[in-house]
Amino acid sequence: MQSQDVAPRPAGSRAREAVVDVDQAEAALVEHYPRLVRLAYLTLPPALGRNRRVLTAHSLTQRALPRGRRSTSTIPAQATGRDRDPGYAYVRLQVVRSALEAGLPPFRGASWPKRSQLPPLLPRVWGLRLFPRPGGADELALDQRLSALSAAARAAYVMRGLERLPDPAVRTLLEQAGVEDPAAALAEAGSVPAEQYDLLTSPEFDPCSLHARPTDLVRRRHHVRAALAATAAVVVCGALLGLPGDAWGPDDAAAPPYARNPAAQAALDPGRLTKVAATTWEATGRTDFSTWPARGDLTGDKDLLRRALNVWARPGESVQTSVTPGTQAGPPPGPPQLLYAGKVDNLRVVLLYDGLRVARYAEPLDHPEVAALDLSRVDGATGGGADALLLGRADGNVRYLTAPWVRKAAVRDLARPSAEVAPLALSKDGVTGPFASPAVRTGRCASWDVLQLTEASGRTRLLTDLAEVVPAHLTVGRPSSAPAREATRAPEAWAPFACSLAAVRSQGVRAVNAWQFARQPLPDGSGTADWVCTRAETWRGAGSRVLAQFHTPGGAFVTAAVDEVPACGPADPHVLASAPWKSAAGESYLLAAGAKDTVSVEVSGGVTGSAPGNVLAVPAEDGARAELKGTLANGRTISGLQPAAQ
Template sequence: MQSPAPPPGAATVVDVEQAEASLVEHYPRLVRLAYLVLPPTLGRNRRVLTAHAVTQRALPRGRTGTAPPSIPAQRGGARRAADPAYAYVRARVLRAALDAGRPLLRAAWPRRAQLPPLLPQVWGLRLFPKSGGADELALDQRLSALTGPGRAAYVLHGLERLDDAALRSVLGAAGCDVEEVTAALAEAGGLRAEDGSEAAALLASPEFDPCSLHARPPDLMRRRQHVKAVVAGLAAVLVCGALLGLPGDSWGPEGAAAPSYARNPAAQAALDPGKLTRVAATAWQGSARTDFSVWPARGSLTGDRELLRRALAVWARPGGTVQVSATPGTPAGAPPGPPQLLYAGSVDGARIVLFHDGLRLVRYAEPQHGTSGAALDFARVDGAAAPESGAVIVDRTDGNVRYLTAPWVTGAAVRDLLAPDAAPRRLARTKDGVTAPFPSPAVSASCTGWNALALTDADGTRLATDLGELVPAHLTAGRPDAPRESRPGDWSATACSLAAARSHGVRSVNAWAYARQPLPEAGGEARWVCTRAETWRGGGPRILALFRAPGVAGAVVAARSQNAPACGGRDPRVLAGVRWKSRAGTWYLVAAGSPGLGSVTAAGTTGSGPTLAVRVARGTKASLSGRTRDGVRIDPLG
C-alpha cells in the first residue's frame, strides 16, 4: 500500500538506506553534476577524484536526514524530481562541490570539501575523462569563467531541466544565499543565451563524464628520481655518524645535491668545474656547424666555481627537494663527461646555469640566497641545426618567459600569430643575449593571442614558439616534403591548435593549407589546414586536420592522429571530413584531401577531385575514403 504524500511545504525525512539506494542508482549523474560544478582550476585529475569524493560523502551522518522541499517535475526528470532521497543527496553533493570552490579564509577553519579528498585516491596514475571536440572544450572554457553557483545553475538547467523557480529552491538547499542565487541565475541565463539549445547535449557528452576515464602515468622520471632520493637519504642517515668521523677531501658545499660516496675518477672529472668545455666567443664564425656546440660561455657568473660545482653535483645526484623535469624521451642521468657551459648568470632573482652535453640541454636554477627550491630541467636536442638552436628558455616568471639567443642572432622580436597584420614588437637583449620578458602562450588557459619569437640572422627571420619546454618549437609552413620558414599569416587561424602539442618534446610544427573548398548553398570558401608536430625523439608526431569556415575567426579540429605518416615528409597525403551546417540549417558532410586525390567517397556518394560535400542527417555516421589518380586508396586521418 502506498504511503500518503506529505502535506505541501512539509519537510520529508530521508533515512540513510533511502539515501544510499538513491545515490547508488543515480551515482553517474551525481558525479557528473559534481564534476561540472567543481572549479576547472583544480585540473582534470583532481576534479575527477574530488567529484567522486564529494558524491560518496553525500550520505547523512546519522540514521536520518531532512530532504529539501520537493521540486516540481521537469521534462525528462519526473522520476528523479519525485524522489525526496535523490533531492536530498543532490543538495548535499552540490553544497560540497560549491564549498570546494570557495577560497580559504584565515579567520575560519576550512570546510571538509575545501581539503584534498582522503578517499578515493589513485597512486601512480592520472585519470581524466575522454576528450571531446572543439564544442566541449569551448563550453568548458566558458563554464570556467562563471562562479560556482553560476556553474551549478547552468548545469542543473541543462541536465536536470529545472526552471528558475526550481533552481532557486535547489541552490538555496545547497547553501547559497539569496544574492548568490540571483547572481547565479543571471550568469547562467546569459551563457544559455549564447549556447542555444545544444548545451544539454554537450553537458551529457563523454568530455564531462568522470565515470568513463582514461588513465595515463604521471611523470615517471620524476617519480623515479624521488624514489632514488629517498633511498639515498635513508642510506645517508644510516652512515652519517661514521662519515662525520672520517677526514674528507671534498671540493666544497654541493647545495641541493644528494650525498655521494663514490670516488670514480671519470665521474669526478665530469663534476669538476675546472674541466668544463668553454667555447670561444668567435668560434661559431669559422665553424662548419651552426648548433649548440659552438655557443660561447656567457653570463656574469661563468667564473663562479662554487655555483658551477653545485650545478654539476645536483645534475649528477639531485636531492629530494630538487624539482626535476625532462621532456619525453630525454634521459635524466648524470653527465657522461665534462659538459659544455653555455650560460651562468642571475635572471629575475635566480641564479641560472645552462649546460650542453651533446645530447641534452640541462638547466639548473636556484634562488639568489640558499639552494632550497632548486630546479633541474632536461631537454633533448641531438641533431639540432640552426633553426632549432637559435634560442633557449632561460627563465619563466609570472607567466612571462626570457630567452638566451644564439650568438649569430642579430635581432629578436615578438609576433602575435593571431594578429598577422600587427607590427612585431622588438625585444631588447642584454650583452649576453638574454631577452626582455614577454607573455608565454605555454601557460595561458585561453587563446586570445599566441606569441611567437621571431629571430633574425644572416639567413633571414625564423619563428618559434614556447610549448612548455627548454627549447622553443620551430614553426614552418608549406608542403611537408618541402617546408619553408613560417610567416605570421600562416598561423592566423590555427595557432590555438598548438596547445595540443604542449610538453610533448616537440622539435618543429608545420602548417600546410592543403585545400580550399567552396561550400554548398553559396556558403563561401572553406580552408583546410594540416599541422604536424615532430618530436626530438623521432616518434610520436601529432597530426591535426583543421577546418576553417568562412567568416569564423578560428579553425575546428576535423581529425587527429598520432604516429602516422600522413601530412609528413614521407607521405604528405591527407584526407579529412567534418559536418557543417549551412545558414539555412541544412547539415552536410564536407571532406577535402590533399592535391593528387582523384576522387572522394562519403555516405555512398563519390565525387571527382579532392573535395566533396554530401547532404546528411545530423548525427549520421558516414564512411569516408579517397583514391589517388593512380587508384591507391587513402583513408581519412584518425
C-alpha cells in the first residue's frame, strides 16, 4: 500500500518499487540515526539558529517512520541506498522531504503550516541551548556557502557529498521530495566546491555531539518582571534603545542587550581596553599573560573590538561558542586586556584576557554578523602555560601567537625524536607560520607534530595542540613539587606514546607529563619492557587523567586508564600497573611494575604470585584478572591502576 507520507509517483515506476515495512524502517533509522540527523541538520535553513536546527533535525528524523504497522514502498533509485537497504532509503527520503518543508514559509495562501514547519514539540530542552562542537575556518566558510544556497540545492550538495549519490539518484530523490526543478538545484549545488565534501563529516555539522550552555538567565528573570509590568518595561526599553552610543547594530553577532549596567558597559568599551607595553615583561621579569603586549594590525579597529567585546558578553544565535570545561562563560568583570587583533588567513581574530580567562573571537572577513567565540580558563598560567595561544585553524593546519619572550619556533615530530626539527617562521608580531595539527587528524596515527619554542632565556619547551585555545605543555620525569623537566631534554620518553595524547583532546588540559617509572626484562629474554605513566593536568584542577603504558619491542599500548587519582602526580609520585603479555613461543604472563621505591609486588585473585623489588612476572592464562598490591620503602601499600578496557 502507498504511504500517505510519500509524494505520488508515475505509475510506471511502481512495479519496481521495494517494499518496506515499519520494522525494517525502524531498524534502519536506529542503525543510521546519527547520519540521518546530520543530513537533516545540513538541509535545514541556517536562519532557524543552531539550537533550533539541532532540535528540529532530531524531531524530523524521529518522525521519519511509516505511519501505522503496515508496509510502504520506496523508489527504485533509493532502494540501492546505503548498503542497498530499502529501509534506510525510505527514512532518508522522509528526512529530506520534511527538512525541505521546514524551510518553506509557514503560511502560504490558505493552507495551514505543516508539522515540520513548526517548532518541534519533542525533543524539548528547557533552560539550555544546544549546538554542535565548533570547527575551524574551513567549516565556518562552508557553512556560510551552504546558507546562501536554496534548500533544494543544500539537499543536493549533501546528497552528493555525504551520501555519495550520483546525480541521477539525487535528481530522482529530489523529485520524490517535492522539488519542482531538481536540475536547477543540482546546478546551484555545483557552485560549492566538491573538494569540501569531507568537511560535511566534521564535528561542526554533527548534531549528535553537542555543547550545552544556559539560556540567558538574566533575560529570563527580566521576562518575568516584564510580564508583571509590561507597559513600564516597554517605555524603559524604548528610552534605553534611543540613547546614543549604542554598542550593537545590524552587523553585530551579539544578542540584543537586556540591561544597561554602568560597570558592565565600561567592560564593553574598546577605549578602556588594557594595552601593555612591549617591554613590560622584561621590566617586571614576569612571564604570564598579564605582560603580553597588544599586537596585530587591527588593534586600533574599534568597531572590531566592540564586536568582540559584545559577543563575549552576549553571544547571539549565530555565534559558535566553545567553552573549555571548568571555564565560566559570563562576560568580563571589567575592561579586559587586549592581546591581539589582526587578520589571520580568512578571519579577523581578537584575543582578550581578563585575568582568569582568554577569549578568542573570530569572524570571517566578509561576514562579521557570524562569529566564533572560544573561552579558556588560564588562571595561574606562567612559563610554558603562557607561551602561546591559538590564532586560527585552516586546512588541517594551525597558527599560534607566541609570547613576547619567545625567540624561535620550530616543529618536531614527537613520535620520531631522532627526526630533524623543522624551523617555523615567526613574524615580528610573534605569529607562527601554519603547521599540521594532530588535534584534527582522524584515522591511523603515525606522527604527532608539536610546537617547539625557544625563549629569550634559552629554555626550549614543547607544546601540543589538543583542540584548545591554549596548547598543552609537555614535560618528562618523576613528578615532584619542583618545576618539571622540559620534554625537549628527553623527547625519546614520549616517542612510543605520542599518539596517546589524542585521548585527552578537548578536556581543558594545561600540561601532560610522561614518566618512565620502570624497566623490566621480559621473561623469555627477548628484550626489555618500558613502563611509562602519562598524567594530564587540567586548568580546573579536577578532571586529571592518568594512563599507564607498556612498551616492548613488539609495540606500545595503554594498560591502565584512571581519572581523578593522585597517583603519578606531585601529590603522590608513586604508581603500580600490570599488563598481560605473550611470548613468541605462545606462553602467557602477567607482568607488573612499580616505581623504584617499590620494594615488593604481589598479585592475587585470578593470578597469584609475589616478588621482591619493583617488577613481577608470573604465568597467567589469557584474560585472567588479578588484584595488584605494592609495598613502598616506607611500609605504605598501594594498589594497581585500573586496567584499561580491552
